[in-house]
Amino acid sequence: MKTLQQIVDESERIVFFGGAGVSTESGIPDFRSEDGLYRQKYTVSPETMLSHDYFFSHTEEFFAFYREKMLPLWAEPNAAHKKIAELEKRGKLIAVVTQNIDGLHQKAGSKTVFELHGTVHKNTCVKCRKSYSAEEIAASKGIPRCSCGGLVKPDVVLYGEPLDSETVNGAVRAIASADTLIVAGTSLTVYPAAGFVSYFRGKYLVLINRDPTPLDGACDLVLHGKVGEILSEIQL
Ligand code: NAD
Numbered sequence: 001m002k003t004l005q006q007i008v009d010e011s012e013r014i015v016f017f018g019g020a021g022v023s024t025e026s027g028i029p030d031f032r033s034e035d036g037l038y039r040q041k042y043t044v045s046p047e048t049m050l051s052h053d054y055f056f057s058h059t060e061e062f063f064a065f066y067r068e069k070m071l072p073l074w075a076e077p078n079a080a081h082k083k084i085a086e087l088e089k090r091g092k093l094i095a096v097v098t099q100n101i102d103g104l105h106q107k108a109g110s111k112t113v114f115e116l117h118g119t120v121h122k123n124t125c126v127k128c129r130k131s132y133s134a135e136e137i138a139a140s141k142g143i144p145r146c147s148c149g150g151l152v153k154p155d156v157v158l159y160g161e162p163l164d165s166e167t168v169n170g171a172v173r174a175i176a177s178a179d180t181l182i183v184a185g186t187s188l189t190v191y192p193a194a195g196f197v198s199y200f201r202g203k204y205l206v207l208i209n210r211d212p213t214p215l216d217g218a219c220d221l222v223l224h225g226k227v228g229e230i231l232s233e234i235q236l
Contacts, residue, residue, distance in 0.1 A: 001223075001230070001233055003221050004206065004221060004223065004230070004234065005233075005234060005235065007180055007204045007206060007220075007221065008087070008092065008180075008234050008236075010204075011092060011179050011180040011203075011204065012091075012092060012179060013093075013094050013177060013178050013179045013180070013202070014087060014092055014093040014094065014178060014179070014180045014181075014182060015093070015094060015095050015096075015097060015174050015175050015178035015180070015181050015182070015200075016084050016087075016093060016095075016096045016097070016182045016184065017096075017097045017098075017175065017181060017182065017183045017184070017186070017196065017197060018080075018096065018097075018098045018099065018100065018183075018184050018185050018186060018227075019098070019099040019100065019184075019185045019186025019187065019188075019190075019193075020036075020099065020100060020185060020186070021033075021184065021185025021186060021187075021209060021210060021227060022080050022081070022098070022100060022104075022184055022185035022186075022227055023075065023078070023081075023100055023102055023104055023185075024185070025078040025079065025080065025226060025227070025228040025229075026072075026075045026076060026077065026078045026081070026102075026104060027072070027074075027075055028072045028075050028102060029069075030185070031046065031187075032187050032189070033210070033211075037069060042065075044061075046065075046069075047159055048159075049061070049062060049065045050062075050065075050066075050070075050158055050159055051158055051159040051160050052158045052159065052160035052161045053160060054158075055153070055158055059143050059151065060142055060143055063137075063140075063142065063143060063144065066137075066154065067137070067138060070101070070120060070154075070156075071120055071134060071137065071138050072102060073134055073135065073138055075102060075104060076104075076107070077104045077105075077107050077108035078104075078228045079228035079229070079231060079232035080184070080185070080227045080228040080231045080232075081104050081105055081107070081108035081110070082108050082109075082232075083231040083232055083234060084096060084105065084108070084110060084231070085105070085108040085109035085110045086109075086236060087234075087236070088109075088110055088111060088112065089109065090236055092236075094112065094174055094177070094178065095112040095113070095114060095170075095171070095174035095178075096110050096112065096113045096114070097113075097114045097116065097171040097174060097175060097196060098113060098114070098115055098116065099116050099117050099186060099190060099193045100115070100117070101115065101117050101118055101119050101120050101156050102119075102120065103119055103120065103121045103134075112174070114167050114170045114171035114174065115167065116157070116163055116167060116168070116171060116193045116196070117156060117157040117163075117193070118154070118155045118156040118157045118164070119155055119156065120134045120137075120154055120156060121133065121134045121155075122154075122155035123136070123137050123144070123152050123153065123154050123155060124152065124153060124155055125146035125148060125150040125151070125152050125153075126150050126151050126152075126153050127146065127148055127149070127150025127151070128146060128148045128150055130146050130147065130148065130150075132144070132146070132152050137152065137154065140152075163192065163193075171196060172196065172199050175196055175197070175199040175200050176199045176200070176201055178200060178202045179202040179203050179204070180202055180203060180204040180205075180206065181197065181200040181202060181204070181205050181206070182206045182207075182208065183197055183205070183206065183207045183208070183209075183213075183215060183219075184207070184208040184209060184227040184231075185208070185209060185210075185227050186209065186213070187209075187211070187213060188213045188214055188215055189214075197215060203220075204220045204221065205218065205219045205220050205221075206219060206220065206221045206222075206223075207219045207221070207222045207223070208223045208225070208227045208230050208231070209222075209223075209224065209227070210224065210225065210226060211224070212224070
């Protein structure tokens with residue numbers, strides 16, 4: 001903790017790169033932990049259900065799963081989201097790059113957020129491009145339809161879909177210009193997102209994760225624990 005505090009004190013261009021583990025302390029399950037979605041029993045795997053092909057071939061089943069598991073509109077930012085927003089406000093952090101789709105960084109006050117996998121908070125008609133909120137999707141029944149009759153699709157990057165190029169460019173630019181990269185709450189197994197860490201050229205690579213990751217050996221500092229508990233100890 002002392003080393004982390006020193007690194008934060010010294011840094012002026014921190015980038016925070018996070019995954020599903022950043023939101024577990026808000027009550028949203030991740031994918032790969034003991035109580036994660038991948039350990040729960042489904043006849044079809046979550047990877048299949050959250051794929052582009054499944055969305056268009058089994059749209060009703062997709063939305064049943066999506067509404068139940070991927071739309072935690074009740075969730076509130078936890079200590080990690082709040083500290084990260086505070087670091088940005090104090091001019092120490094330049095960007096958040098997240099694999100999460102829950103919008104909790106923005107809810108905590110973060111301004112520069114690159115959402116590599118999109119967001120549940122925007123939903124677009126595939127026919128006329130009209131936009132709908134997450135609340136409207138949550139309240140809809142069966143397959144959500146636009147007023148024009150078109151299918152409404154969440155602006156979430158499904159398996160088999162490419163990342164948004166503007167988001168990718170912004171994320172890469174931020175990581176490449178950071179003096180410190182804090183990687184947290186991610187198993188670093190979902191590509192291409194996990195590969196973004198390799199653009200870092202700065203001084204301190206910090207990893208905060210409950211379980212070991214493939215990056216542990218390459219970091220300047222590794223803290224195994226809960227990201228909210230750890231970040232809340234940082235003094236600003
Ligand atoms: P993952 O489920 O593969 O891994 C989560 C990692 O976080 C694990 O290594 C676990 O040890 C760690 N972790 C869990 N709780 C933690 C905590 N409180 N503090 C520190 N570490 C903690 O998640 P991933 O690597 O982000 O990949 C999963 C994919 O699923 C991502 O692409 C993401 O888009 C998506 N997803 C998003 C949400 C969300 O938006 N909240 C939730 C589930 C999955």
